[in-house]
Amino acid sequence: AAIGPDTFEHEQVVLCQDPASNLKVIIAIHSTALGPALGGTRFRAYPSDEEAVKDALDLSRGMSYKNAMAGLAFGGGKAVIVGDPVRGKSEELLLAFGRCVAALGGRFITGPDLGTDIPDMEVAARVCRWTVALSREGGDAGDTSGFTAQGLIHAMRAAARYRWGSTSLQGRVVGVAGLGKVGRRLVRLLVQEGAKVIVADVRAEPVRRVVKEFPQAIAVEDPEALIRFDGMDVYAPCAVGGVLDTAVASALTAEVICGAANNQLAHPDVERRFASRGMLYLPDYVVNAGGAIRAAGETLGYSLRESADKVEQIFDTTLQVLEHAESAGILPGEAADRTARRRITAAAEDQARG
Ligand code: PHE
Structure with missing residues (x-):
């Protein structure tokens, strides 16, 4: 993608890598105006790195709009891990990813999305406080x-x-x-x-x-x-x-x-x-x-019932x-x-x- 007038729409875009585990991740923080950027982590094989970056930029903007429309005090962000989610995933890679998120110091809070699940987030959570949607067994809400x-x-x-x-x-x-x-x-x-x-x-x-x-x-x-x-x-x-x-x-x-x-x-x-x-x-x-509402609710200590009530507001919205x-x-x-x-x-x- 060429550098153009919209290039700086986002607050912060971070490219991280860990050659040992083959991690390549783009973390795009679109906005933290309403609160910390909240958004899932996508794991997908892209035809090119440019397309992965574009997806991260688009998805993180979408999260800003989503969280704003849901009335959440969270901004929008998204992580995009480039690779095959079936063959390319390893414990080392997820730990390296967790360290990338941790380095942002809470400006970005993440959970599962296409290609990632609760066990993946649990691995990242060993080295990073900023993950949500952990398993019910751990006392958390579980899948969004x-x-x-x-x-x-x-x-x-x-x-x-x-x-x-x-x-x-x-x-x-x-x-x-x-x-x-x-x-x-x-x-x-x-x-x-x-x-x-x-x-x-x-x-x-x-x-x-x-x-x-x-x-x-x-x-x-x-x-x-x-x-x-x-x-x-x-x-x-x-x-x-x-x-x-x-x-x-x-x-x-x-x-x-x-x-x-x-x-x-x-x-x-x-x-x-x-x-x-x-x-x-x-x-x-x-x-x-709905998933973002629950992820936000988990961060804020809402019960499942409270989150379900907030999800119901999607009808009125x-x-x-x-x-x-x-x-x-x-x-x-x-x-x-x-x-x-x-x-x-x-x-x-x-x-x-x-
Ligand atoms: N990944 C889902 C989404 O795009 C749910 C989710 C939102 C997970 C925010 C974590 C954080 O809305």
Whole structure:
């Protein structure tokens, strides 16, 4: 990526490495205006280091907006470890990563994300105080994924109310793309809600697992087939970002898009394309904030009950964003961006005044 006018949007970007364990990590702190930067650690093989850096910059900005919209006193950051999360992970690497986070002295607080899990964070936590989402056995809250999935249900209910006049998801056809930590929990909750669930993943194994556990769920052959699936009420992208591009915006027929993935829009214009086709895109960082809410709650000593109550507020926040967009004549994505930026800027100005 070239150095340009937006290069210095972020407060701090750190590149760390540990040649002995093959660790290469980018830690991007987008903003600490609202509080310490909170965000997960992603472990992924990227086609190039440039793309990894770009992902870290985009994901950390997303975390600032997410935390601001969730009303959390936390800024936004993200760590991106470059490598294969299956073959490239080792205890040495995770310890080296923990030391990189520790060196930031609490400006960045992290937990699991795509490619990392609780045991990984437990290893890093041996050398670093700034990790959250540790295991329940350790007296901590455990995985944040269940909270993210529950938050999506609240957001889908808000969209259902706005769009169809009732918060019920009973009988609604919901497509879940990506059956990782959040996707499979979302399937369980949707089945409990009486929704008809269609699932897809790039890997065969998670699909087999989910269909075995929930024989009601229908599997299609791959994520592309899910996009072409006719008659979906809600489409929920729950894997990597950037999946909503112009081709998808033309092929998809779901009425509502509401998923867990971060940075779903390949380009901001894609939302306009959805709107022109009468489809409603719910801003990703508003609806997928459940995990961040729990991570923040764990840091602040909230009980699981208190965190669940705060996650429930995603229902109101989603409706407020939709109503704001409608009254201002703008798209929901723009409405959410404006509110998030206003909160971050106000906090930054307060900070500057001291
Ligand atoms: N990784 C999840 C997210 O992107 C949840 C999480 C948030 C984990 C913040 C740790 C810290 O929202």
